[in-house]
Amino acid sequence: MTLHEFLYWFILPxxxxxxxxxxxxxxxxxxxxxxxxxxxxxxxxxxxxxxIYSIITEQPTFLDIAMIFALIAFLGTTAMSYYLxxxxxxxxxxxKVLPKLKKRxxxxxx
Amino acid sequence: MTVIEIVIxxxxxxxxxxxxxxxxxxxxxxxxxxxxxxxxxxASLGVGVLLICAAMYFDEPSVTTKxxxxxxxxxxTAPVGAHLIGRVAYIMGVPLWKKSVMDDLKGQYKGRSKELxxxxxxxxxxxxxxx
Numbered sequence: 008m009t010l011h012e013f014l015y016w017f018i019l020p021x022x023x024x025x026x027x028x029x030x031x032x033x034x035x036x037x038x039x040x041x042x043x044x045x046x047x048x049x050x051x052x053x054x055x056x057x058x059i060y061s062i063i064t065e066q067p068t069f070l071d072i073a074m075i076f077a078l079i080a081f082l083g084t085t086a087m088s089y090y091l092x093x094x095x096x097x098x099x100x101x102x103k104v105l106p107k108l109k110k111r112x113x114x115x116x117x
Numbered sequence: 118m119t120v121i122e123i124v125i126x127x128x129x130x131x132x133x134x135x136x137x138x139x140x141x142x143x144x145x146x147x148x149x150x151x152x153x154x155x156x157x158x159x160a161s162l163g164v165g166v167l168l169i170c171a172a173m174y175f176d177e178p179s180v181t182t183k184x185x186x187x188x189x190x191x192x193x194t195a196p197v198g199a200h201l202i203g204r205v206a207y208i209m210g211v212p213l214w215k216k217s218v219m220d221d222l223k224g225q226y227k228g229r230s231k232e233l234x235x236x237x238x239x240x241x242x243x244x245x246x247x248x
Contacts, residue, residue, distance in 0.1 A: 025140030
């Protein structure tokens with residue numbers, strides 16, 4: 008068994024299964040913070056898959072895409088947290104999107 | 118397989134298992150804060166090891182530099198992003214796990230503006246009550 012076959016038949020399926028599990032959390036996630044975390048982790052798993060694919064296809068150019076993905080992951084997390092903080096500041100987001108979470112809120116902060 | 122290929126295969130297996138652990142952790146953990154903790158640690162190390170595999174396979178200075186840049190960027194930004202989204206989740210009122218034993222930030226975010234305040238003005242005894 009060569010290295011390429013090992014990567015193709017063992018490593019890539021494991022990474023695909025982990026990407027599927029992250030997708031499960033992305034769809035289930037009760038709050039929007041869960042979805043942001045799942046999206047971030049999805050991009051990170053995608054960087055790993057790109058690294059393995061660059062070995063299989065012997066194209067180191069794919070690692071450029073991995074670098075762009077790393078940039079976009081941090082940018083997305085930062086932008087989403089900034090947006091959520093702003094909308095929370097105005098007090099609109101809490102009533103529209105999270106009524107269920109607000110009801111069983113265990114740590115009241117007022 | 119040569120020796121270097123065996124090393125690459127072992128490192129790739131290690132990284133893939135760590136990434137799978139992150140995937141299992143984000144599904145099984147009961148709380149958004151615990152999920153952030155699991156994914157940040159496991160995914161950073163796992164993807165870092167997978168990228169090191171690529172650097173060892175190609176063995177060129179340009180690829181190695183690129184890989185080191187990606188790893189450095191992931192290691193720099195993963196804690197910052199996790200802190201940002203965890204803080205916003207707390208301010209939004211995402212509930213903690215019901216078996217959490219302590220909440221250090223309880224009562225620290227006051228009012229609608231959600232400014233972080235200390236207890237020194239009104240309740241300084243709350244901090245020093247234990248000693």
